Amino acid sequence: MNYSLFSKWLVLTLFLSQFSFAEESGLNVLGESQGYLLIELDVGGVAPSMKYAMRRSSRSLGEERTLALNTIDQRFYLIKLRKGVYQVTQVLAPLYDLPYRLGAEQSSYWQFKIEPGKINYFGRLHIKPERLTDYVEIRRLNYIAASYDDIQDYIKTNSIPYPLSLAFAYQDDYLRELLGSLDASYN
DSSP states (O other), X not given: OHHHHHHHHHHHHHHHHHHHHHHHHHTTOOOTTEEEEEEEEEEOSSSOEEEEEEBSSSSOBOOOEEEEXXXXXXXXXXXXXXXXXXXXXXXXXXXXXXXXXXXXXXOGGXXXXXOTTSEEEEEEEEEEEEEOSSOEEEEEEOOHHHHHHHHHHHHHHTTOOSOEEEOBSSOOHHHHHHHTTSSOBOO
16 A cells, blocks of 8 residues: 555656756757847836737737736846747836836837847846836846846856847947957847
């Protein structure tokens, strides 16, 4: 009788350990047409969030997704996405009964590109916690030079075996020159 109980426990333990391992290792494995989006977060406020969608054409967007930023308690956030060009459509920064929404649907500044097999750096998303009734400071900042060592530490700590790339839809000539000395690619 003890043998039967032990064998059930052993089978259950082995099953659950494989399931747990699959969840943990799932972050590091990309499909053939997938890449990571790495967002550096500097967000404040009660319930900030970001909406984004894949760009189908210059005038058409796919299904919109929402990323709740108030639930993320780390500086860097990694999202697995299909390759393609994406558009941040809105950044929301409500404060109790004071809604605020930054419409970014038509701005190329808020586009980002996902290359397969790479970690695509979005930049630092800054939402200042202090606000006025009709204004919130919301910015996408290019902090790759200042944050490069911290990003590399994050990649090594989380054992992510993919190269770093920049996800900006606009060309930054200064950054291209700077990255000539860094181990990152610029597109």
